[in-house]
Amino acid sequence: MITTNIETVPGRTIIEHYGIVQGSTIRAKHIGRDFAAGLKNIVGGELRGYTELLRESRDQAFQRMCQQAKEMGANAVVNVRFATSSVAAGASEILCYGTAVLVE
Amino acid sequence: MSAPPDLDPQELTLFLQLGVPLVLLVLGWMLGRIAERRHYRSIHQREDYLLEIPVTNERRLWDATRPVAEARLVKGSVVVSVDYFKRFLAWLRGIFGGEIEAYSPLLDRARREAALRLRESFPEADIFLNFRFETSTLSGSGRLGTVEVLAYATGVRYAH
Numbered sequence: 001m002i003t004t005n006i007e008t009v010p011g012r013t014i015i016e017h018y019g020i021v022q023g024s025t026i027r028a029k030h031i032g033r034d035f036a037a038g039l040k041n042i043v044g045g046e047l048r049g050y051t052e053l054l055r056e057s058r059d060q061a062f063q064r065m066c067q068q069a070k071e072m073g074a075n076a077v078v079n080v081r082f083a084t085s086s087v088a089a090g091a092s093e094i095l096c097y098g099t100a101v102l103v104e
Numbered sequence: 105m106s107a108p109p110d111l112d113p114q115e116l117t118l119f120l121q122l123g124v125p126l127v128l129l130v131l132g133w134m135l136g137r138i139a140e141r142r143h144y145r146s147i148h149q150r151e152d153y154l155l156e157i158p159v160t161n162e163r164r165l166w167d168a169t170r171p172v173a174e175a176r177l178v179k180g181s182v183v184v185s186v187d188y189f190k191r192f193l194a195w196l197r198g199i200f201g202g203e204i205e206a207y208s209p210l211l212d213r214a215r216r217e218a219a220l221r222l223r224e225s226f227p228e229a230d231i232f233l234n235f236r237f238e239t240s241t242l243s244g245s246g247r248l249g250t251v252e253v254l255a256y257a258t259g260v261r262y263a264h
Contacts (some may be wrong), residue, residue, distance in 0.1 A: 045136070084254075
């Protein structure tokens, strides 16, 4: 699956558009990781546990979007966008959406 | 830890209530500064090495006639938090208003780190198109001043 965040795929021609595809995931924080992050909050800096957690979640949302595009018969997703919103304290939704297309 | 004999329970409570935050303030100030300096050193080193590859907000290739070998979405992200001392400074600012200067280096570090990770995930790229930042705050108690920065773009490698 080819993905870009612009309207085209450089070097390829788009033959067909299939419309919007999306994938999302809602993740709760891990108590152990949260405790470690709480300690790290004193000195500041990167919270690696959270970086990792959010990256995994984003990859999952991305995979779901790609899966949806594949089911439509697309081989590329263009104009991919990411959005994050907090649903409740300690839980956030990660959304990934784009336009499924067929490139030559 | 046992209390010194000349401290009565009231004094001990007072000591704990004032002493613990004070220790945390000093710790946060010292360790936060060390961490910040170390991080900036690493950022500067890696930026020198990577700055030759153009990163742009434009959505079109500058040279449309050149054949492209590969184009794909690339991401880089980081979650950072301010230290206890800076959180205290921000709290003070909340009383008097004005710019919270203590937070600026934090967000600067986060954005540059995310941008570096993006570039490092596709080192063979010749140009990055439609570069974007997405910033979100992490919710929850005590999560004040914790932000995630995501950088994403389309990396393009030319067929030479």
